[in-house]
Amino acid sequence: MHKNRYYILHVPMLSLVGLQRRRRPLPSGPFGGRLAPMSDAPLHVGRFWHHEGDCVVCTLCPRGCRLRDGQRAFCFVRQNVGGQMVLTTYGRSTGFCIDPIEKKPLNHFYPGSSVLSFGTAGCNLGCRFCQNWSISKAREVEILSEHAPPEAIAQTALRLGCRSVAFTYNDPVIFAEYAIDTARACRALGVKTVAVTAGYIRPEARGEFFEPMDAANVDLKAFARDFYRRLCFAELQPVLDTLVWIRRETSVWLEVTTLLIPGQNDSEDEVARLCDWFGAKLGTEVPLHFTAFHPDFELRDAPPTPAATLARARRQALAAGLKHVYTGNVHDRAGQSTSCAGCGALLIERDGYTLGRYALSDTGVCQACGRPLAGRFDGPPGRWGSRRQAVRITRAERAGS
Numbered sequence: 001m002h003k004n005r006y007y008i009l010h011v012p013m014l015s016l017v018g019l020q021r022r023r024r025p026l027p028s029g030p031f032g033g034r035l036a037p038m039s040d041a042p043l044h045v046g047r048f049w050h051h052e053g054d055c056v057v058c059t060l061c062p063r064g065c066r067l068r069d070g071q072r073a074f075c076f077v078r079q080n081v082g083g084q085m086v087l088t089t090y091g092r093s094t095g096f097c098i099d100p101i102e103k104k105p106l107n108h109f110y111p112g113s114s115v116l117s118f119g120t121a122g123c124n125l126g127c128r129f130c131q132n133w134s135i136s137k138a139r140e141v142e143i144l145s146e147h148a149p150p151e152a153i154a155q156t157a158l159r160l161g162c163r164s165v166a167f168t169y170n171d172p173v174i175f176a177e178y179a180i181d182t183a184r185a186c187r188a189l190g191v192k193t194v195a196v197t198a199g200y201i202r203p204e205a206r207g208e209f210f211e212p213m214d215a216a217n218v219d220l221k222a223f224a225r226d227f228y229r230r231l232c233f234a235e236l237q238p239v240l241d242t243l244v245w246i247r248r249e250t251s252v253w254l255e256v257t258t259l260l261i262p263g264q265n266d267s268e269d270e271v272a273r274l275c276d277w278f279g280a281k282l283g284t285e286v287p288l289h290f291t292a293f294h295p296d297f298e299l300r301d302a303p304p305t306p307a308a309t310l311a312r313a314r315r316q317a318l319a320a321g322l323k324h325v326y327t328g329n330v331h332d333r334a335g336q337s338t339s340c341a342g343c344g345a346l347l348i349e350r351d352g353y354t355l356g357r358y359a360l361s362d363t364g365v366c367q368a369c370g371r372p373l374a375g376r377f378d379g380p381p382g383r384w385g386s387r388r389q390a391v392r393i394t395r396a397e398r399a400g401s
């Protein structure tokens, strides 16, 4: 079983066989219920590929899929159609939802604001513990119910008062052209953008992908090459490279998330190595989120992450010098609140996704000692709270785009 899966990593078409063999019910979207199949939509020729012989070669992520005419890629949403690389999910979504920005999670990016969130189908990693498999493992014809051009998404966010749009639920690297065009449309209207990603992208595609993004939450799934190979069918180093590149070469606001899985990536030794690398390469003021795993997809025999494990990892990270370390997917008011890196004052109190005490100026300065808090702040905190609200892109907005 393991050998087969590792082989799949290098032979994209076999991955499709693997996915198709998994007998799963038709997935439901983030809003519940079965979603209708998408009607015919025009195919969109992608931007990150070249020809090699009679193949097209994708240059978007480290897999570098080589596709003959008609073949689908590992991520399923890219296909060689008549000698061109096509993104089959351009302009199509699983649906839209307004979330609190803290749910991405981003704790230092316009706190309390609302973010219009959406995803498509497929993924370029193969995580056995995927917490969102109904979307990431789906063939797009099963779940893409909503036609949403980039300009319509930006206009909808503006109309609904969302501070930002998030490319999330599945990895936006695989729908890069759609995410980039949407981010540019948002920027033209003054709406911020957020990429929630595993950071599995090639150096030559990073610049174009992240240039229109205002913030990113990047998954650092573990700090072990073996973990990435065994449980994600991917490599660790490209993710580390992306993190360092975002931090050093861009103005994108960065936060990082590590899902702790009992017995897989939660040892004191691994957490210590991760924190040492993090402080040295990314700096001590980049927020780090340790979040709780729940058994899902192909890793249902591992137990849920105990709250004590998250608290221990957080203590380790703070002891290693990191200033802003959070716990997630558990109720932990202290572990989810923000303190000043200078004087230690409580700056943003959180109870779940609801803000309590807020002791920052409009520009993000500690009211007690005057030290700026790392992040993006503009005015008083938002009041969206913990609500989630499904949204449809209206026909008028689609027509007007």
Ligand code: SF4
Binding pocket: 058, 059, 060, 061, 062, 063, 064, 065, 073, 074, 075, 076, 078, 123, 124, 173, 174
């Ligand atoms: S983005 Fe998709 S098609 Fe491109 S290399 Fe990665 S898995 Fe293959």
